[in-house]
Each structure stands twice: as C-alpha cells, then as structure tokens.
Amino acid sequence: MNGLPIDVDLAWESLPALFDGLKVTAILTALPLLLGLALAFPICFARMSDRRWLAFLAEAFVTFFRGAPLLILLYLVYYGLGQIEALREGPFWVLFGSPFGCAIVALSLNHAAYMVEVLRGSLLAVPHGIVEASEALGISRRNVFIWVKMPLAIRYGLKAYQNEVVSFIKGTAIVSVVTITDLTAVANSIFEQTYDPFTPILCAAAFYWAFVNVVRIVFDLWGRWLNRHNAEDAAAAAVVPGRGRSLRSASDLKQVTP
C-alpha cells in the first residue's frame, strides 16, 4: 500500500533533524516576542503621548515597520547594513554580522510595530469611567496604569495578541533565506537530499501545527484564568471578528470588549 504521499521511514529518520529545526524556530520566536514587546511599550506610550512630535515619530516607526514586508526587512538588515563600513568596524558587528543576530533584529522590529497597535487598541478599550473612578479615589496615574488599565487591557487584547503570536510563529520561516536552519530550512534540505516533495514538508507542517497549538492552549488557559471574574461571559468575550492580521484597530477591539 503506497497511496500515502508520506515515506514513513524517511519521516522517522528525519525526526531528530526536524526537532533541531524546531528548536531554532522556537528561539527565533521567543526572543523577538520578548524584545518586541519590551520595545512596543515605550513606543506605544510615545504614540499616545500629547507631545505631537513624539507621537509622530512613534507613528512613523509603526507605519514603516508594519508596512515593510518581513522578507525585505530581513534582506535590508542582513545585506544592507553590511554595506555600511562604520557598522562593520563598530561594536555592533557582533550582532549584525551574524545571520541569527540580523533575524532577531528584523523579527523584533516587525513584532514591535504590530504590538504597538495591539497595545494601544487594548489600552483605548479600557472604559473611561473605570479610569475616572480610579482617579476619583485619588490613585496616582502610575498606579492606575499598573493596577487598573494594564490588567484590563491585557484581557481586552489577549485574542489580538494571540493572533499576532500565531502568525508571527509561522512568519519566522523566512529566516531560512539568510542561511539559518530553522524548521522550514531543515525540511527543505531533506527535500534537496531525497527529492521526496511531500514527506519533509508535511512533517514540518505537523511540527508547526503542534507548536502553534501548544501556544493556543497556553493562551486559552491564560485567558480563562484572566476572565474568571465573568466565567459565563468568557466565551462571548473570546469571539473575535475576523482572524489573523485583520484585527488591528482599536475599533475592532472595542467590539469584543465585554
């Protein structure tokens, strides 16, 4: 019986290599998620600032890095920055001289740009009356942000964040173009060695699928824990119109707030 497009032996033999690839993909997901989020906070504050020039700079950052295709951004960082001699001689070459460093930089910038908007939309979705109530209690601005705005914003933005993380994970596959052997690159190299067009790619797809679903389960548990205050409404709150990168604006988020 050879109706299956999959060569089971090859799949089995490829497992260790695919796992190594998955590890690289996981690292290339985790680091930019952390760095991008850390970068998104100050840029989001700038974006929401009353100072026009600051808000403008932040908006320019978002427009540029959200608009720039990730592949081209990666090329620019990897090939483009290497043309600058001062950079090649400078201390940052440790980072920009390596494909891994370049991938981290490009992915982080891309993720940060998206997260600025996710964060901003979530913060804008916090009902104004609740913020006023905190202020009327004499709670300082900083504490209102930490104890009231942020906890609510996380709840409102969780689904949008999950969408961003999931599409981001799959987006990391492009790092193979700058010689990094992530999951996709491993599958490609097995294809090139065996000329089996299906087995390695389908196995890699299964790995991505499993990875994304582990992330989904973590998000679901997190969301359920956060929304324990209205357990019956949690399902309703979880319904987000559209999927993937379509949910970006504050108005989209407002529709899903409970």
Added chain:
Amino acid sequence: MIAQPAATAETGGPAIAIAGLVKHYGSHRALNGLDLDIRRGEKIVICGPSGSGKSTLIRCINALERHDGGSIVVNGIRLTADEGTVQDIRQEVGMVFQHFNLFPHLTALENCMLAPRLNRGLAKARAEKLAMHYLERVHLADHARKYPARLSGGQQQRVAIARALCMEPRILLFDEPTSALDPEMVKEVLGVMEELAAGGVTMICVTHEMGFARRVADRCVFMDHGEIVESAEASTFFQAPESGRLRDFLAQILR
C-alpha cells in the same frame, strides 16, 4: 452683624467654597459663573434638567473636569492644576457614579481594598479589615468575594459606595447614583445613602429622587443653563418654589 454659628469658626470655613465657577466645552458654556458654599456636614441635593451643568459642577469639585474660571476651595485646599493639589483634594472627596464603574477584574472586597492599599500603603490584612467594615455598612459582607459581574445593579452601586467610603473621605459626591438602576433596586441604594447621611459626612448628590431629597437634604439646589436658579431648604423648595423654571421642572418630574 451677627456672628456666624460656632461650627464655622471651629472647623475653619466651609467644606466646599465655589465662587464664579466657569467651565467651557468648546464654545458651550457649561458653568456660567456659579457660586456655592457648602457647610461641613451639610447634605445638598442638586437637580435640574439634563444639560444644566449639575454633573459638570460636581465633577469639577474633584477635578475630573478642570474648570476654566473662578475658584474651588475644598476643606481649605484651593484647587489648582497642580497634580499634588488634585491628589490631596481627591483624598478628601469620595465619588459615586451613575454607572458604578467598579473594577471588573477585582472582587467586591478587592475593589474596596485597592485605593487604601495604594494610597495609604495599608498592609493587606488591614486593608481587608477596613474593606469588610464598610462592606458591612452597605450590607454586603456576604458578597465580599464576588466579582461585580455576579452582583445586581443595586449591589454593585453599594459596593461602589463602600469603595468610596474606604478612603474615609469627609465629602461624598453622588452623580445620579440611582439613574442606571432598575426601580426595585433604587430603594436599597437610597437606604444606604440615608444611613450615611445620618453620620457627619458632607454629601452632595445629583439626583431626581425627590423623596430622598425631602428626607435627607438640608438644602436643595436647582440648576439650569450652568447657573443656580434657586436654592432653598427642602420643604420650601418643593412647596413654595419661587422661580417659574423650578415650578415647571418640578411639575415635570413629580407628574
């Protein structure tokens, strides 16, 4: 001239002194040079048609709205744009809103504990004791561990009152506290407010609950177009309104 009552001398002036208060929203003049002095412990009910500036007035007192002209002095502190002054005044003034505005992610107890913990640095146990004390006062001790979504409107509003009381303010502002409630829940909230009024706290209440005004208010204030049209003791206010505008208004709401 006859000397002022002893209370004024002893406590050093009124709880709130408002003079020439002006507030604009764009070209609309929401408050039009309004004067109002409120004694310590006085219970005041403010009523008036919608858009008359009554909410704006009490929201200016704790600087949720910044006024454009005139002066507001709360417990001897003159309200300025300075962040520290605003914070000082907000420690003295509690507020209850029409839509409760409870923190949905916190239980009733945690709602009450947040401000004392953050503003006064109370330890968890002490804040919890304080919060329970005031939840008992609004008859909600049994519901302390529930989230707002699990409480009825009336219960939520009583939690909101307890939350304001936990900062032990000397002045309480109520902005239409029963307007968003189902009729059968209005009574429980007004009941709690009447109990509070029996204590020494200064209360300013924007409401159209005329029964409450009759029972509790030392003085009723009628506002229209950003001005105080008439201000009188409750019985005079209802039985012998001087201005035509108040007569029309009372005829409308008492119908």
